[in-house]
Amino acid sequence: MSAGPDRRLYRALARLVDASTFEHVITPIFADLDHELHHATRTVDRTSACMRCLAALARVWLSGNLGSPLVQRVTVVFGIAVAGMVLVLWSVSTRHFSPPFLVFLGMAIVGPILLRVCHAGRTYRQMFINCVIVSLVMVITLVTYYSASAREFSLERTLGAFAVLSAWATAMCTILALFVSDRSTRNTLGARVGSALLAGTLVWLACLVPSIDRQDVFETRLFVGLWLQALMFASFALVFHIPLLFAASRALHGRWTLALVGGILCISPMLAQDYLAGEFGPDWFFGEYAPKTSAEGLARFARDAWPYCLSTAAVGWSFGRSVKIPHAPDGVLPHDAADPRSL
Amino acid sequence: MADEPITLPPKERLILELLVGAGTMFGLQLVDASQGRLKRGTVYVTLKRMETKGLVESKQEAPVPGAIGLPRRLYEPTAHGKRVLAAWATLARELAWDAR
Numbered sequence: 001m002s003a004g005p006d007r008r009l010y011r012a013l014a015r016l017v018d019a020s021t022f023e024h025v026i027t028p029i030f031a032d033l034d035h036e037l038h039h040a041t042r043t044v045d046r047t048s049a050c051m052r053c054l055a056a057l058a059r060v061w062l063s064g065n066l067g068s069p070l071v072q073r074v075t076v077v078f079g080i081a082v083a084g085m086v087l088v089l090w091s092v093s094t095r096h097f098s099p100p101f102l103v104f105l106g107m108a109i110v111g112p113i114l115l116r117v118c119h120a121g122r123t124y125r126q127m128f129i130n131c132v133i134v135s136l137v138m139v140i141t142l143v144t145y146y147s148a149s150a151r152e153f154s155l156e157r158t159l160g161a162f163a164v165l166s167a168w169a170t171a172m173c174t175i176l177a178l179f180v181s182d183r184s185t186r187n188t189l190g191a192r193v194g195s196a197l198l199a200g201t202l203v204w205l206a207c208l209v210p211s212i213d214r215q216d217v218f219e220t221r222l223f224v225g226l227w228l229q230a231l232m233f234a235s236f237a238l239v240f241h242i243p244l245l246f247a248a249s250r251a252l253h254g255r256w257t258l259a260l261v262g263g264i265l266c267i268s269p270m271l272a273q274d275y276l277a278g279e280f281g282p283d284w285f286f287g288e289y290a291p292k293t294s295a296e297g298l299a300r301f302a303r304d305a306w307p308y309c310l311s312t313a314a315v316g317w318s319f320g321r322s323v324k325i326p327h328a329p330d331g332v333l334p335h336d337a338a339d340p341r342s343l
Numbered sequence: 344m345a346d347e348p349i350t351l352p353p354k355e356r357l358i359l360e361l362l363v364g365a366g367t368m369f370g371l372q373l374v375d376a377s378q379g380r381l382k383r384g385t386v387y388v389t390l391k392r393m394e395t396k397g398l399v400e401s402k403q404e405a406p407v408p409g410a411i412g413l414p415r416r417l418y419e420p421t422a423h424g425k426r427v428l429a430a431w432a433t434l435a436r437e438l439a440w441d442a443r
Contacts, residue, residue: 020391021391024390024391024394024416025391028370028387028416029383029384031412031414031415031416032369032371033412034411034413038411038412052383056382056383056384057384059382059383060385060388063385
């Protein structure tokens with residue numbers, strides 16, 4: 001037995017996985033590698049054998065058969081976060097790709113699906129935490145890029161990007177938390193009241209923004225103002241999309257709702273920001289992602305949005321009373337429930 | 344285990360067919376013989392599950408003089424596995440005949 005990196009990996013896996021899996025899955029894969037290395041005569045054959053062994057281990061790992069869910073989950077989340085980070089950097093550093101928001105939109109849709117396919121989130125809570133980690137990595141990457149880029153640097157733009165994107169992550173967490181169906185938060189009246197209060201509070205906080213004079217203050221107050229404004233966008237999305245979310249979660253058994261929520265939340269701040277700027281045209285999707293923070297526009301939006309938010313909240317509330325939220329025992333996703341028809 | 348109904352997913356059926364035809368095989372031989380339907384990573388997971396179900400059994404290959412590295416594992420169908428495969432084939436024929 002050699003002392004190469006394959007042996008170190010073999011010994012590391014011996015500590016990570018359970019004895020049965022190690023004996024019946026890991027050891028045979030390495031035995032095949034030894035067999036192929038023994039018969040390989042060229043360097044390319046040896047390299048190919050090592051690559052096939054690694055691919056086999058990766059396939060076993062991703063299929064959830066290594067007996068270490070935590071390690072697998074961390075690996076998958078890390079991999080998706082790195083992929084998102086690369087996509088963000090690609091989108092901001094080249095002109096041949098979409099704006100960063102499209103990357104976030106794509107990851108919001110693809111990310112939960114990948115997490116489910118790779119068995120990295122069995123409960124809503126795990127999915128929620130994993131999505132937050134991925135989105136935060138992408139947000140930090142984007143903010144770091146703009147901060148480090150001298151020709152692009154703009155404090156307001158950087159803070160704005162961070163505000164909108166962190167609010168996006170926050171709102172995604174909030175809405176996903178509303179759909180948690182485990183022992184801690186069941187489908188209760190209290191959960192609905194809490195969500196309505198949360199939405200109302202966010203809107204109320206956002207209404208404080210016009211009182212902040214952003215032209216003169218470029219530090220803490222500006223940041224807080226932008227963040228609150230972004231939260232308002234998020235709460236707008238929250239209130240507006242409640243009926244759609246209830247319907248989608250009912251019709252789609254909750255599995256695809258996670259992706260839908262992410263996509264909707266990604267689009268909503270853009271819609272809101274373009275509403276503020278009066279640029280609700282056909283090219284809104286490709287507009288600037290940074291918020292156009294006009295106090296006048298914000299005040300107009302707050303004034304116009306109140307009746308709209310209240311009416312959609314009422315619709316959402318009544319719709320939510322008549323439609324049962326997908327519910328699965330013990331925090332298991334509805335997709336995993338024994339009888340999907342019971343949802 | 345005994346209370347659970349016997350199921351035979353396509354990959355397990357394929358492995359049983361290959362093993363019944365050849366007697367004993369290594370994992371890599373199964374992958375090669377399957378013509379792409381079995382993958383290197385998941386074949387051992389499937390074989391482990393089949394061992395748990397009692398459909399196949401395995402043993403380490405006899406040490407070969409001069410060989411280095413870890414010994415490989417040889418797989419062969421159990422009597423139970425052969426019966427399950429035969430029953431499954433009969434069932435498939437019956438269903439195909441009924442469908443005509």
